Amino acid sequence: MADEALFHFLHNELIHYAYKSAEQGEVENGRCITRLENMGFRVGQGLIERFTKDTARFKDELDVMKFICKDFWTSVFKKQIDNLRTNHQGIYVLQDNKFRLLTQMSAGKQYLEHAPRYLAFTCGMVRGGLSNLGVKSIVTAEVSVMPACKFQVMIQKM
Amino acid sequence: MADEALFHFLHNELIHYAYKSAEQGEVENGRCITRLENMGFRVGQGLIERFTKDTARFKDELDVMKFICKDFWTSVFKKQIDNLRTNHQGIYVLQDNKFRLLTQMSAGKQYLEHAPRYLAFTCGMVRGGLSNLGVKSIVTAEVSVMPACKFQVMIQKM
Numbered sequence: 501m502a503d504e505a506l507f508h509f510l511h512n513e514l515i516h517y518a519y520k521s522a523e524q525g526e527v528e529n530g531r532c533i534t535r536l537e538n539m540g541f542r543v544g545q546g547l548i549e550r551f552t553k554d555t556a557r558f559k560d561e562l563d564v565m566k567f568i569c570k571d572f573w574t575s576v577f578k579k580q581i582d583n584l585r586t587n588h589q590g591i592y593v594l595q596d597n598k599f600r601l602l603t604q605m606s607a608g609k610q611y612l613e614h615a616p617r618y619l620a621f622t623c624g625m626v627r628g629g630l631s632n633l634g635v636k637s638i639v640t641a642e643v644s645v646m647p648a649c650k651f652q653v654m655i656q657k658m
Numbered sequence: 659m660a661d662e663a664l665f666h667f668l669h670n671e672l673i674h675y676a677y678k679s680a681e682q683g684e685v686e687n688g689r690c691i692t693r694l695e696n697m698g699f700r701v702g703q704g705l706i707e708r709f710t711k712d713t714a715r716f717k718d719e720l721d722v723m724k725f726i727c728k729d730f731w732t733s734v735f736k737k738q739i740d741n742l743r744t745n746h747q748g749i750y751v752l753q754d755n756k757f758r759l760l761t762q763m764s765a766g767k768q769y770l771e772h773a774p775r776y777l778a779f780t781c782g783m784v785r786g787g788l789s790n791l792g793v794k795s796i797v798t799a800e801v802s803v804m805p806a807c808k809f810q811v812m813i814q815k816m
Contacts, residue, residue: 502705502708502709502733502734503661503662503664503665504661505704505705505708506661506665506701506705506733506734507661507664507665507668509700509701509704509705510665510668510669510672510701511668513672513697513700513701514668514671514672514675516697516700517672517675517676517693517697518675535675539671539674539675542667542671542674543664543667543668543671546663546667547660547663547664547667550660550663551660575660575664576660576664
């Protein structure tokens with residue numbers, strides 16, 4: 501409980517801070533999302549290193565994605581991804597029906613426009629985690645009904 | 659373990675971000691510490707609200723300080739404050755012999771000058787926590803030998 505609260509509060513500070521700078525005209529608004537994404541990327545890199553310390557080698561890309569959906573997600577968000585789908589051509593869709601960083605917001609459409617700033621950090625974190633496991637990707641997120649959320653991972657073949 | 663890592667990584671991002679803005683000339687260097695302190699203040703306010711939800715009323719100022727040293731510190735840093743001293747005139751010194759946010763740094767004197775940026779957030783967090791318990795204060799920190807650290811709380815009489 502305490503740890504989850506701490507994570508939420510710190511995450512809120514990151515957002516607050518990124519957007520406050522924008523309001524003060526120090527940076528353009530558009531760069532806030534990128535900044536949050538970058539912060540998430542570094543955190544994801546660090547975390548995956550810890551989490552996979554004692555893990556067996558991954559068989560393939562799908563195996564890596566399953567690890568992200570189960571172990572990684574549980575460590576960070578205290579629940580697993582509810583649904584993982586793939587087209588077997590490098591696109592994965594991770595669906596979380598009750599995404600922790602959105603549950604404190606109203607479920608109505610009122611705040612839907614603010615959702616992206618609550619997802620950017622996590623997109624970065626997934627990208628960073630995957631990157632450290634040798635999988636280069638682009639990660640985006642979309643919300644249709646709060647607090648459900650879909651993360652789309654597009655693998656970048658090298 | 660995972661939660662602690664998450665806290666450390668997010669904390670590092672806050673510092674990294676605050677100082678990166680300074681390097682880019684967006685804000686003066688001196689404001690970074692204040693920014694980190696302010697972030698800590700808000701997080702402390704939020705956390706103490708959760709932590710004291712089911713707590714009995716505090717008897718006095720000393721009782722509040724003991725709560726900070728034991729329950730609050732344990733929730734955030736996984737250990738208690740090692741030593742609490744007071745002059746009974748509104749000054750409290752909280753000593754942590756192995757402060758978690760400093761343990762990843764070298765114990766030598768090499769990085770001593772960077773210590774303040776790793777303490778500012780926590781100073782703010784203590785001030786925010788106390789503030790929400792009705793105790794107005796000024797909180798400063800000093801390091802003589804890493805990773806030991808002293809937080810000085812000066813109560814501001816209203």
